[in-house]
Amino acid sequence: MDFDLTDEQKMIAESARKVGEHFGLDYWRDHDARKAFPQEFWRAVCDAGLCGVALPEEHGGSGLGMVEMALIIEQLAAAGGGCTVGQLFMINPIFGGVSISRFGSEAMRRELLPKIISGEINCCMALTEPDAGSNSLEIKTFATRAGNGWRLSGRKIWITGVESAQKMLVIARTTKVEASPKRTHGLTMFMIDVAREGLTYAPIEKVGTNTLSACNVFFDDVEVDGSEIIGTLDGGWYELLDVLNTERIVTTAGLVGAADLAIRLAVDYAKDRRVFGGKPIASYQGLQFPLAQHWAEVQCARLMNLKAAAQFDAGKPFGTEANVGKLIASQAASAGIEQAMQTMGGMGFAKDMHVERLWRDARLFRFAPISEEMILNFIAGQNLGLPRSY
Missing domain, CATH: 1.10.540.10 (Acyl-CoA dehydrogenase/oxidase, N-terminal domain)
Structure with missing residues (x-):
C-alpha cells in the first residue's frame, strides 16, 4: 500500500x-x-x-x-x-x-x-425537490413522451449554480412509480439548456456559499429533445448514484482544504497575539490541543477521501469510502473552523479575518450534498448489516 x-x-x-x-x-x-x-x-x-x-x-x-x-x-x-x-x-x-x-x-x-x-x-444539476429531499426515488418532476422528445414539468429546490450555468442535468421520472416493476425503475437523466422556454428559477437567500446561488427551479411543459437523454431511459437511478458518489469526493476535498486554511490562519494569528505578560497565545495548550485534535481528524478524512478516489479510478466500489470521508470531513472541518474562530476571539467574527466566511460556508456540508444522518443510515445498512430504519 x-x-x-x-x-x-x-x-x-x-x-x-x-x-x-x-x-x-x-x-x-x-x-x-x-x-x-x-x-x-x-x-x-x-x-x-x-x-x-x-x-x-x-x-x-x-x-x-x-x-x-x-x-x-x-x-x-x-x-x-x-x-x-x-x-x-x-x-x-x-x-x-x-x-x-x-x-x-x-x-x-x-x-x-x-x-x-x-x-x-x-453546468448545474436539478435533483432535489421540496417533498423529496434525501429520498430521490420520490421525485415528482415528470417527463411525458411527445413525439421524438419529451415534455418536462415539475419543481426542484436548492439547485446550485443555475444563474451561472448554461446546461442543466435534470433527473425526472419517465415512468410513474405505480407502473414500475420496482421503485428504482423509471428515473431518467437529461442534459438540457438552462435558457429554454418554460424553465424559470428564483434565487434562495442563504447564510453562506454566496459565490454560488441556490435556486428554486420550475419546469412548465419544457420541451426536451430525445437526444438529450443521458444514460438509460428509465434506468437512470444507478447511473445517478455513480455521479453522486463522485460528488462526495469533491465535497470532502473542499472541506479538507477549507479546514487546513482556517487552522493555518488561527495558528498565524495565535503566534502574533500576545496577552497576559507578553507570551504569544500560541503557547497555551488550551488553544494548541483543540487545533491539533481537529487537524488530526481532517487528515484522517483526507486519507479516506483519497482512498475513495483511488478506488474510483481503479474501477472498484468506492461508495463506503466516499461517504465515510465526507462524514468525517464535514464534522472535522466545521469543528476546526469553529475552533479557529474561537482562537481569534472577537477578531474571528470580523470579515477582515476571513474565518467567518469559511465558518458560514462549511456549515452547509453537515447536511449537503448528503446529510450526516443519511450517511450513518448507509453505513448501518451496507457495512454493519443492520435493518433499514426508514
Missing part, C-alpha cells in the same frame, strides 16, 4: 496552489460580499487545465483521475477559496463532465465536454 504521491501528482497539486494563491483571500471575501460567481477564478482553473484533469484526453481533458482532482481541490480551497471550490468542481467536471463522459452519447461528448473543460459553459 503506497501512500506517496507521484511526481506528476505533486506537480499538479503545486500548479493548483499557484492558481489559488494568485487570487487569495481578499478576492473571495469580495465575491462573497457581492454574491458574485468567481468567473475569473474559474477561467484561470480551466486555462491551467485543472477542470478537465479527470476527463477524457480525446475531448480536451488530461485523462487522469479523481485522485488528481481531489488534490487540486484541496490546494485551491486551502489557498483561499474554501468549501466553494468543491462546489465549482461538483457542478462542472462532475455533474457535467462525469455524467456526460460516462453515460452521454458520443455526439454529446464531442459537443459538450470540450466546452466544459475550457470553461466556455458551466
Whole structure:
C-alpha cells in the first residue's frame, strides 16, 4: 500500500496552489460580499487545465483521475477559496463532465465536454425537490413522451449554480412509480439548456456559499429533445448514484482544504497575539490541543477521501469510502473552523479575518450534498448489516 504521491501528482497539486494563491483571500471575501460567481477564478482553473484533469484526453481533458482532482481541490480551497471550490468542481467536471463522459452519447461528448473543460459553459444539476429531499426515488418532476422528445414539468429546490450555468442535468421520472416493476425503475437523466422556454428559477437567500446561488427551479411543459437523454431511459437511478458518489469526493476535498486554511490562519494569528505578560497565545495548550485534535481528524478524512478516489479510478466500489470521508470531513472541518474562530476571539467574527466566511460556508456540508444522518443510515445498512430504519 503506497501512500506517496507521484511526481506528476505533486506537480499538479503545486500548479493548483499557484492558481489559488494568485487570487487569495481578499478576492473571495469580495465575491462573497457581492454574491458574485468567481468567473475569473474559474477561467484561470480551466486555462491551467485543472477542470478537465479527470476527463477524457480525446475531448480536451488530461485523462487522469479523481485522485488528481481531489488534490487540486484541496490546494485551491486551502489557498483561499474554501468549501466553494468543491462546489465549482461538483457542478462542472462532475455533474457535467462525469455524467456526460460516462453515460452521454458520443455526439454529446464531442459537443459538450470540450466546452466544459475550457470553461466556455458551466453546468448545474436539478435533483432535489421540496417533498423529496434525501429520498430521490420520490421525485415528482415528470417527463411525458411527445413525439421524438419529451415534455418536462415539475419543481426542484436548492439547485446550485443555475444563474451561472448554461446546461442543466435534470433527473425526472419517465415512468410513474405505480407502473414500475420496482421503485428504482423509471428515473431518467437529461442534459438540457438552462435558457429554454418554460424553465424559470428564483434565487434562495442563504447564510453562506454566496459565490454560488441556490435556486428554486420550475419546469412548465419544457420541451426536451430525445437526444438529450443521458444514460438509460428509465434506468437512470444507478447511473445517478455513480455521479453522486463522485460528488462526495469533491465535497470532502473542499472541506479538507477549507479546514487546513482556517487552522493555518488561527495558528498565524495565535503566534502574533500576545496577552497576559507578553507570551504569544500560541503557547497555551488550551488553544494548541483543540487545533491539533481537529487537524488530526481532517487528515484522517483526507486519507479516506483519497482512498475513495483511488478506488474510483481503479474501477472498484468506492461508495463506503466516499461517504465515510465526507462524514468525517464535514464534522472535522466545521469543528476546526469553529475552533479557529474561537482562537481569534472577537477578531474571528470580523470579515477582515476571513474565518467567518469559511465558518458560514462549511456549515452547509453537515447536511449537503448528503446529510450526516443519511450517511450513518448507509453505513448501518451496507457495512454493519443492520435493518433499514426508514
